[in-house]
Amino acid sequence: MARGGKKTTNTAETLPANTRALGGRAKITINDIARLANVSKKTVSRVINESPLVRQETREKVKAIIAEHGYAPDPQARALAFRRSFLVGMIYDNPSPQYVVNMQRGILDVLADTSFQLVLHPCERSEATFKQKIHTFVSQQKPLGVILPPSVSEDDTLAEMFEELGCEYVRIASVELDAPSRMVRTHDAEGAAQAARHLASLGHEKIAHIHGPKTFRSAHERMAGFKAGLKEHGLSLRKKWTVEGAYTFDSGVQCAEKLIYSDARPTAIFTGNDEMAVGAYQAVRKAGLRVPDDISVVGFDDTPMAARVWPPMTTVRLPIREMGQAAASLLLKEPVEKAGSELVSFTPEIVVRESAASPAKS
Amino acid sequence: MARGGKKTTNTAETLPANTRALGGRAKITINDIARLANVSKKTVSRVINESPLVRQETREKVKAIIAEHGYAPDPQARALAFRRSFLVGMIYDNPSPQYVVNMQRGILDVLADTSFQLVLHPCERSEATFKQKIHTFVSQQKPLGVILPPSVSEDDTLAEMFEELGCEYVRIASVELDAPSRMVRTHDAEGAAQAARHLASLGHEKIAHIHGPKTFRSAHERMAGFKAGLKEHGLSLRKKWTVEGAYTFDSGVQCAEKLIYSDARPTAIFTGNDEMAVGAYQAVRKAGLRVPDDISVVGFDDTPMAARVWPPMTTVRLPIREMGQAAASLLLKEPVEKAGSELVSFTPEIVVRESAASPAKS
DNA sequence: CTGAAAGCGCTTACAG
């Protein structure tokens, strides 16, 4: 048995002092495993990285010793040698906390049993240093990949930057912006069309829409789908009933108030997301009116909040957590496996609760 | 000028091929800075790490060259040499998404302009592998430190584990569990007492409390404070009006229904957190009753949701984001600086909105 | 105050 370390002058007693971690017991390394298995560290490395170039027998022997000693390779050392860390970044500017937390959960579901960690990188597209900060983040941390929910996902120049930096990415968006292996697509237009059909079939004609910011592609998609749905019923979205919000609660309140206090008050409002829908609820109530008796409200996303407000909100469900899972799965798969596979996509579906009813006869 | 690299046989033209990152331009390293500044790499290292053992003149020269070339040391290489990464972990089991997202924001506020990254580590205290997973996370990733919101923060054996692993930690809790340098303390009892005083002064006598799970110290603190507040007004919390929830919306609905359909219906409910308060709203409405006309509801936390429900909720505000900031600041400060400083603490304050009113005369 | 040597724990590139 080759028991000699590289420093043959060190006795077994003097070695541990060098190898003890801060306050911990001596940490086992690839060298220990190699010595115990009577192979080179390179072979251990091959086993760790699942290289096919290892004899079955050798592989099993090494694996057994790894398991026996509970050895796990050091992520920092691997990162340095690989020039790539074991981190997955989530880069986001979405203002809805529910959206953010659900997506995190989805990603974490997939990362849970891997050696990858989720690192958060919030940002502001309006900041001048927006891209530079992301560039610094990626070139410093060298994550395996990044996951981009809207609206960050919609920025093509950002995608090019990741490409140049050799960083994998998955874009979650309502438009097919990239190769299938880099996309999780949501059919927002179809979801919005369902909302339109629902309101139209309840008998509404005075229908308003509070859409998200123009900088979000989803805002355009949802509006377009909504218009298409109305058209099927011979209706159209009037300009005076089309208001731009910011996907935030406060903007929902303000936009809904604009509609409520206009000369021609609509009987139904479809909002670009649930946050704004809850804002609309607030405005309706402040005005002494009721949902849905006086004004019907339909949201988008089906965040947990939608079922918790009163009346429970009719909204279009986007499976955000599952989308996060899908994005993380795409990132972790080998390029070979996902090549040729079709696009991963999700079609939202309307969840009918109690915030939309037939308009009062007036 | 010493222009020779270590491989003097390489010409300037052949070097870049070795030093190019995946798809990127040649990356500048500590060796380049050392060569350009005409000092050893060790001296550059000293400047990076702000060692006082560098002559002012030398320091400035090196700093200028670092700035000129936009050099930033490689975090993975530093982590390997330091045996400590540039990550900050947030280890949490709090079921409230709003709480989680607000705390993340607070932490990120502080980490934003540093070289530290926030890594998420959700967990389940009920799982058998709970501690083992955290142990693996910490010993693998070697974060600079971890931030522990309740209820993870309340586990003393966990704190000991971090100590043994040589990992810094900050515990956010409603009880003084640790040294001031490792604690962000919240005076939950005082906040709950304010809720009690408020309800008592409105004239309520039949007052119920839906508290959080017994595994959360905050649940005990809030209940104790609430009882103390009631006592000041000659009131006491009756056992039949004391129900244990799980800090979740659903448990709030169930517990409130138990109270509503009991023989003796209370006129006011104080819940251990806002999630459960919103659940109580739901139960009240399902029963055909109104908040606050039939039953007053007071929450705890003042998450964004509290102001968005109808009627806007009276609740006890805990500055969660600021608590996250405080915890991150504690973690990043040098041990010397924070030693001797007093305990960082936050006292919650009641926010009076519209969900609590005087009970109807019956 | 400064530097040359050795090392952190892995992988790449090369050779057999």
Place this chain on the structure above:
DNA sequence: CTGAAAGCGCTTACAG
């Protein structure tokens, strides 16, 4: 299928 050498980009430990 396997291994010895060199290297990833930093810091520690030691010497001056």
